[in-house]
Amino acid sequence: MIKVTKIRPPVPGAPAIPGYGSDHGNGWAEGAKNLQWRFGCHLRRLDLATYNARTLRTDEKILELEEEIDKLRWNVIGLSEVRRKGEDTVILESGNLFYHRDHLSQGGVGFIVHKSLVNNVVKIGSVSTRVAYLILRITKRYSLKVIQVYAPTSAHPDEKVEEIYEDISRAIHSSKTHYTVLMGDFIAKLGTRENGELKVGKFGIGQRNLRGQQLANFMEKEGFFMMNSFFQKRPHRKWTWSSPDG
Numbered sequence: 001m002i003k004v005t006k007i008r009p010p011v012p013g014a015p016a017i018p019g020y021g022s023d024h025g026n027g028w029a030e031g032a033k034n035l036q037w038r039f040g041c042h043l044r045r046l047d048l049a050t051y052n053a054r055t056l057r058t059d060e061k062i063l064e065l066e067e068e069i070d071k072l073r074w075n076v077i078g079l080s081e082v083r084r085k086g087e088d089t090v091i092l093e094s095g096n097l098f099y100h101r102d103h104l105s106q107g108g109v110g111f112i113v114h115k116s117l118v119n120n121v122v123k124i125g126s127v128s129t130r131v132a133y134l135i136l137r138i139t140k141r142y143s144l145k146v147i148q149v150y151a152p153t154s155a156h157p158d159e160k161v162e163e164i165y166e167d168i169s170r171a172i173h174s175s176k177t178h179y180t181v182l183m184g185d186f187i188a189k190l191g192t193r194e195n196g197e198l199k200v201g202k203f204g205i206g207q208r209n210l211r212g213q214q215l216a217n218f219m220e221k222e223g224f225f226m227m228n229s230f231f232q233k234r235p236h237r238k239w240t241w242s243s244p245d246g
Contacts, residue, residue, distance in 0.1 A: 001182040001224040003172075046138070047075045048146060050183040052241070055083040057105060065112070066094055075114045076134065078148030080185045082108035089124060099134070101126040109150050109184070123175070131167040135177060145177040149184030154211070161211065165218050172222060182224055188212040190226060199223075201230030205238040 049072075056062050056079070069077060079100070087101040095115030102108025109132040113121060117136065122143060126132040134146045149168060152160045172180060191208035193200045199219040204226070208216070219226060228238075 003180040003224045050078040077112045079110040080150035082110045127167040133171045143177040144179040151187040188215045204229040
C-alpha cells in the first residue's frame with residue numbers, strides 16, 4: 001500500500017543510523033509482492049518486498065535467508081514472524097543491515113536492508129512487536145517510510161486487531177515523509193473493489209472478509225491505496241502462498 005504526502009520536507013542529512021534501533025520500548029519504530037517503484041532521483045529503482053520468515057531465531061536461519069534472497073533483485077525486505085527475542089540492529093557479514101524486534105519469540109517483525117542502501121537509512125525502529133518502520137533518504141529533499149506489519153491471527157480477539165491499527169497509525173504519523181509504503185501480513189482478505197471505493201483497485205482476488213473490511217476502512221481513513229489491486233495480472237501472479245486447507 002502506498003501513500004504520497006503532499007509535503008516536501010528536507011531529510012536529516014546524517015547518514016548514520018541513530019542509536020542502531022528504535023526507542024527501545026518507548027513505542028516507536030515505524031501486501032505487496034515485490035513492490036517496485038521508480039524515482040526521479042539517484043535511487044532510480046527501489047525494490048521492496050515483504051516475507052513471512054516463519055523463524056529467524058538462529059544465525060543459521062539468517063544465512064539461509066540471505067542465500068535465497070541473493071537470487072532476487074531487492075533493496076528492502078520487511079520481515080514477519082522473525083521469532084528472534086529482543087530488539088537489535090546489526091550489520092551482517094554480508095554488509096546487509098538486519099533489524100528485528102520481538103518479545104517472547106512468538107512472532108515479531110523486522111527488516112533486511114541491502115548493503116548498498118545502509119547509508120541511506122535515517123531511522124529504524126518499532127512501535128510494537130508487530131509494527132516496525134524504516135525511514136530511507138532517497139534524495140536530499142525526499143524521504144521514504146516503509147512500515148512492516150504482522151497482524152494477529154484470527155485466533156486473537158478483535159480488540160487485538162484494533163490495537164494493531166492504532167500502532168500503524170502511530171507509525172504513520174510519528175514523522176513526516178514524502179512517501180509512505182505500508183506492507184506486511186495483515187491476515188485479511190481484501191478482495192476486489194466494493195461500492196465504488198477508490199482505495200482498492202478492480203483487480204483483486206477472492207472475497208473480502210471482516211478483517212479485509214477493517215483494512216479497507218483503515219486505508220480510507222489514512223489515505224492509502226492497495227497498489228497491487230490496480231494492476232491486471234494472471235491469477236497465479238496474485239498470490240504467493242496457499243494455506244494447508246487450500
